[in-house]
Amino acid sequence: MLPSPTPVREWHNVGRECFESDIAPLFQPAVLRGFVEHWPAVREGLRSNDALFNYLKGYATQQPVRLFLGAPEIHGRYFYTEDMRGFNFEELEGPFAAALGQFQGLIGAPDAPSIYMGATSIPSVLPGFEKDNHLEVIGDEVLPNIWIGGAATITTHFDTSDNIACALAGKRRFTLFPPEQISNLYIGPLDHTPAGQPVSMVSVSNPDLSRYPRFAQALEQAQVAELAPGDALYIPPLWWHNVDSFAPLNVLVNYWWEPLTATTGSPFDSLIHSILAVSHLPLKQRQAWRAFFDHYVFGEAAPAEHLAPEHRGILGELTPEVAEEIKTYLKHGLQAGLPPEK
Helix, strand or coil: CCCCCEECCEEECCCHHHHHHHHHHHCCCEEEECCCCCCHHHHHHHHCHHHHHHHHHCCCCCCEEEEEEECHHHCCEECECCCCCCECEEEEEEEHHHHHHHHHHHCCCCCCCEEEEEEEEHHHHCCCHHHHCCCCCCCCCCCEEEEEECCEEEEEECCCCEEEEEEEECCEEEEEECHHHHHHCCECCCCCCCCCCCEECCCCCCCCCCCCCCHHHHHHCCEEEEECCCCEEEECCCCEEEEEECCCCEEEEEEEECCCHHHHCCHHHHHHHHHHHCCCCCHHHHHHHHHHHHHHHHCCCCCCCCCCHHHCHHHCCCCHHHHHHHHHHHHHHHHHCCCCCC
């Protein structure tokens, strides 16, 4: 018998101070019960699906958006084809206002295809919505995204950002795994993905343990959260999460933020660079480089604390000037291996 995930810890009456001082530093998922139940969009969704659609249409623009459309046979699980050369859905593009009409006509209809719109910038497609449905615990510079779909499964994946996901309509179950469970999740290709992020090859609801035996160990560390309209979930960076949506209509608004990446660049890009530069070296060399990474990148002690501040160079305070110096160095290094331009 498979182990059952542990319920995610619940918090109530969360304000900005509580979130910043008590929740985020734990680096653990957190259910924020009733977090956005005061939003007008949530109240309209509780009235009816049509009331929510009409509310959204009041803000909707003609901005183009991407939709995923799959045959009824995929049962809302957007994934690879059997041969993994493609995906079991097609991508469509059209004006957001028209997409809302498509959702309203298809969702819940018998034998309807699976239709889904992933993260789409609210200021682009619903300008003004973010002011009338405002999240107080993070800064206004963090812009929200909207997700709309029928019953669906978004396969286990991670984000590099902090994430607060707010349920507007429907019911969602998040199954979450700590970052260190990556080796037990059987991750698919990094450069050929259904929606941008690498995903687990294992079905959470029906795992094939003969093919993916270590997934049972991942389930021992899993946590689960169920969201009703008005609830929210905080997901720390790099926590893997599988998302099951159960209602005929499910609408979610989320916020991603990465405080340092504007200065530093993406840690994921650094991972890809390390795959290029380190992962193909002989084992003993990789182990030697691990010691260097542990010392300079992952260690708890400051690697240059024995040096006076004026002698620490790029190991000192990360100012914008130091960040640009490092980026320039990296650009030269990457370009050195490229063939000359013709």
